[in-house]
Amino acid sequence: LAKTTQPISMDSYEGQEVNITCSHNNIATNDYITWYQQFPSQGPRFIIQGYKTKVTNEVASLFIPADRKSSTLSLPRVSLSDTAVYYCLVGPNNNDMRFGAGTRLTVKP
Amino acid sequence: NAGVTQTPKFQVLKTGQSMTLQCAQDMNHNSMYWYRQDPGMGLRLIYYSASEGTTDKGEVPNGYNVSRLNKREFSLRLESAAPSQTSVYFCASTNLRAGETYEQYFGPGTRLTVT
Numbered sequence: 001l002a003k004t005t006q007p008i009s010m011d012s013y014e015g016q017e018v019n020i021t022c023s024h025n026n027i028a029t030n031d032y033i034t035w036y037q038q039f040p041s042q043g044p045r046f047i048i049q050g051y052k053t054k055v056t057n058e059v060a061s062l063f064i065p066a067d068r069k070s071s072t073l074s075l076p077r078v079s080l081s082d083t084a085v086y087y088c089l090v091g092p093n094n095n096d097m098r099f100g101a102g103t104r105l106t107v108k109p
Numbered sequence: 110n111a112g113v114t115q116t117p118k119f120q121v122l123k124t125g126q127s128m129t130l131q132c133a134q135d136m137n138h139n140s141m142y143w144y145r146q147d148p149g150m151g152l153r154l155i156y157y158s159a160s161e162g163t164t165d166k167g168e169v170p171n172g173y174n175v176s177r178l179n180k181r182e183f184s185l186r187l188e189s190a191a192p193s194q195t196s197v198y199f200c201a202s203t204n205l206r207a208g209e210t211y212e213q214y215f216g217p218g219t220r221l222t223v224t
Binding site for chain 1: 113140153154165201205211212215216217
């Protein structure tokens, strides 16, 4: 399983764009990169998944460079409600995907 | 469509007691999972079930047993609870299909305290 490294915490202000980077140097050819969001006292919620280049949905964008050894989750114009823990998962989309410690994002007014 | 439901929401046990955490999903998903989350930590996979009738160990299976009762339900049993099992337990489900996005749907969690 690919090991992931994320910042423990980040601070931002309302209206700013937030970029959270995940390092995964030993990513395998058949691994995907998936991001989840978790609010306090709730289960995680899927945000986005990608394999290479750029993926965008209504919530976020995911940028993956050609070597795939890292990825960046981009949240445009964050609000207070985006305060949460964000998890980067790397794996072959099987039943044994592992969550790391995540990045605690705090959005300030 | 309730999604993934878990019972109970809260539970306090004494060391050595047993209990079963229940999970059900109404999305016709094949795969179901049990995770635990300790304070300030990420989720760790306890067991998973790829389909009805099959179960497999995850990262931290010791002290737990599971049953995939049918396609909808996946229970987690603690036979003899220990304080180290104090945690929040999350159940999740998904359909794994080649070429499709792998998205797990999580329940609201069960907060378990073992004294």
